[in-house]
Amino acid sequence: xxxxxxxxxxxxxxxxxxxxxxxxxxxxxxxxxxxxxxxxxxxxxxxxxxxxxxxxxxxxxxxxxxxxxxxxxxxxxxxxxxxxxxxxxxxxxxxxxxxxxxxxxxxxxxxxxxxxxxxxxxxxxxxxxxxxxxxxxxxxxxxxxxxxxxxxxxxxxxxxxxxxxxxxxxxxxxxxxxxxxxxxxxxxxxxxxxxxxxxxxxxxxxxxxxxxxxxxxxxxxxxxxxxxxxxxxxxxxxxxxxxxxxxxxxxxxxxxxxxxxxxxxxxxxxxxxxxxxxxxxxxxxxxxxxxxxxxxxxxxxxxxxxxxxxxxx
Amino acid sequence: xxxxxxxxxxxxxxxxxxxxxxxxxxxxxxxxxxxxxxxxxxxxxxxxxxxxxxxxxxxxxxxxxxxxxxxxxxxxxxxxxxxxxxxxxxxxxxxxxxxxxxxxxxxxxxxxxxxxxxxxxxxxxxxxxxxxxxxxxxxxxxxxxxxxxxxxxxxxxxxxxxxxxxxxxxxxxxxxxxxxxxxxxxxxxxxxxxxxxxxxxxxxxxxxxxxxxxxxxxxxxx
Numbered sequence: 001x002x003x004x005x006x007x008x009x010x011x012x013x014x015x016x017x018x019x020x021x022x023x024x025x026x027x028x029x030x031x032x033x034x035x036x037x038x039x040x041x042x043x044x045x046x047x048x049x050x051x052x053x054x055x056x057x058x059x060x061x062x063x064x065x066x067x068x069x070x071x072x073x074x075x076x077x078x079x080x081x082x083x084x085x086x087x088x089x090x091x092x093x094x095x096x097x098x099x100x101x102x103x104x105x106x107x108x109x110x111x112x113x114x115x116x117x118x119x120x121x122x123x124x125x126x127x128x129x130x131x132x133x134x135x136x137x138x139x140x141x142x143x144x145x146x147x148x149x150x151x152x153x154x155x156x157x158x159x160x161x162x163x164x165x166x167x168x169x170x171x172x173x174x175x176x177x178x179x180x181x182x183x184x185x186x187x188x189x190x191x192x193x194x195x196x197x198x199x200x201x202x203x204x205x206x207x208x209x210x211x212x213x214x215x216x217x218x219x220x221x222x223x224x225x226x227x228x229x230x231x232x233x234x235x236x237x238x239x240x241x242x243x244x245x246x247x248x249x250x251x252x253x254x255x256x257x258x259x260x261x262x263x264x265x266x267x268x269x270x271x272x273x274x275x276x277x278x279x280x281x282x283x284x285x286x287x288x289x290x291x292x293x294x295x296x297x298x299x300x301x302x303x304x305x306x307x308x309x310x311x312x313x
Numbered sequence: 314x315x316x317x318x319x320x321x322x323x324x325x326x327x328x329x330x331x332x333x334x335x336x337x338x339x340x341x342x343x344x345x346x347x348x349x350x351x352x353x354x355x356x357x358x359x360x361x362x363x364x365x366x367x368x369x370x371x372x373x374x375x376x377x378x379x380x381x382x383x384x385x386x387x388x389x390x391x392x393x394x395x396x397x398x399x400x401x402x403x404x405x406x407x408x409x410x411x412x413x414x415x416x417x418x419x420x421x422x423x424x425x426x427x428x429x430x431x432x433x434x435x436x437x438x439x440x441x442x443x444x445x446x447x448x449x450x451x452x453x454x455x456x457x458x459x460x461x462x463x464x465x466x467x468x469x470x471x472x473x474x475x476x477x478x479x480x481x482x483x484x485x486x487x488x489x490x491x492x493x494x495x496x497x498x499x500x501x502x503x504x505x506x507x508x509x510x511x512x513x514x515x516x517x518x519x520x521x522x523x524x525x526x527x528x529x530x531x532x533x534x535x
Contacts, residue, residue, distance in 0.1 A: 094354060094474065117474055117475060119354065119473050119474050120473075121470055129475065131410075131411075132475055133458070133475060133478070133479040133482070134457075134458065137456070137457070141456075160353045161353075163353070163354050163474045163475055163476060164475075165353060166352045166353040166354050166355065166476050167474075167475040167476050167479060169352060170352050170355075170476060170479055170480075171479070174479075174483060175456075178431050178432065178454050264410060267410075271409065287407065288406065288407065288468065288469070288470050289470055290468075290469045290470045291406075291407050291410070291469075292406070292407075292410070292411065292469055292475075293409070293410030293411070294410055294411060294412065
């Protein structure tokens with residue numbers, strides 16, 4: 001915000017100060033901002049954070065930025081305006097988000113990042129992300145095993161503004177590329193989107209009918225690819241995803257998609273709230289800012305124990 | 314100042330001037346080629362090979378030599394109290410969601426070798442019953458990031474993102490492979506072996522999967 005805007009705002013603010021002062025007396029507010037809940041992963045995160053925050057006595061403001069960095073910036077403004085005590089954020093771009101989180105920090109509001117990191121430290125209070133490299137290697141090792149170490153395959157990559165797209169692809173290739181008989185024939189981004197993956201898979205199949213496997217950067221794209229393969233009568237194609245969604249669990253149990261990698265998304269969101277609560281009460285989380293959480297392989301052996309991004313016992 | 318910020322923010326909402334103070338930000342794009350494919354946010358100015366090479370002899374090896382516990386002792390403590398074993402002989406960067414990385418030294422006999430893969434391994438017997446007590450990676454491809462994750466002076470916080478952190482883990486594995494695994498004999502089964510290495514403490518009591526830091530292969534044991 002420019003100095004001019006600050007002065008303008010300060011000048012005009014007196015009128016509204018009394019009315020807005022009243023709402024500041026209510027329970028402390030935590031803003032929870034994620035990508036669209038169309039992807040159950042983000043919905044689970046938002047639900048997990050909301051439930052934990054309310055259990056700890058906070059009010060919540062749940063918002064979605066739809067992977068639009070400008071919209072995210074506006075949502076951060078409204079969280080600041082509403083006097084939020086903390087922001088839980090699954091962000092809209094590893095570089096683009098730095099300024100938005102800095103803006104919240106300047107307004108005295110700590111941000112707790114989940115799932116996706118930003119390319120800066122010292123700006124967010126915490127960045128709790130899945131160990132995507134470890135998870136991608138697990139998924140890739142299972143993919144290699146299922147493929148019998150040979151054959152043509154397709155890689156569907158996620159959204160480029162998200163370091164998770166890059167790191168998972170790197171984990172896949174650091175493992176798969178050791179096997180010279182596994183040949184990647186197509187590598188395309190479907191931007192984490194189920195519909196986009198469906199459409200791309202349809203045309204990939206037409207041009208490359210000889211594919212044997214598809215490795216996908218997340219579960220929604222795996223679901224889209226599987227739907228296209230099924231529609232084309234190609235249920236023989238091996239599909240491996242990443243996330244651990246209930247949709248993919250059901251597909252694994254029904255003999256469709258072969259495997260995925262569970263990210264502890266629900267727990268991650270709860271953990272962010274616990275750390276935010278500690279920060280609000282004591283001024284510090286007492287932990288390192290960047291925190292990795294290991295992932296787990298999900299296949300036919302343990303899929304049934306999967307529920308809302310957590311393994312039940 | 315806080316009051317001014319609060320009021321300033323309040324007026325923005327109240328008057329619907331959401332965009333007045335915002336700068337338009339572009340959704341970024343940046344990619345560079347790594348191991349044959351474009352990886353976004355792969356920062357070419359960061360040289361993980363150099364970092365791994367420079368710290369290997371002066372820092373990594375002395376740290377691991379100091380930290381390592383005798384395999385038998387480590388195993389006994391793991392069975393008794395895994396967290397205590399972790400604290401004594403290992404490291405993890407954080408408590409929840411990260412396993413312990415245990416540092417151990419051992420002497421034994423190679424009872425099996427899987428060398429038809431680029432991620433080759435040997436099975437080592439330590440107690441003389443000819444059954445494998447641990448599996449050891451002998452490369453040239455080394456899986457996982459146990460070496461990196463065992464170092465208490467390396468933190469994820471010091472890296473720009475997961476990609477740089479992963480690249481460093483891989484470089485450390487490559488540095489180890491280059492300095493210690495380069496000239497292993499071909500016929501491994503039956504030889505003695507002595508090593509310092511690291512393994513991830515899994516929840517299930519599985520056979521340790523060790524990434525060596527230093528290894529020496531001896532003659533055939535009688």
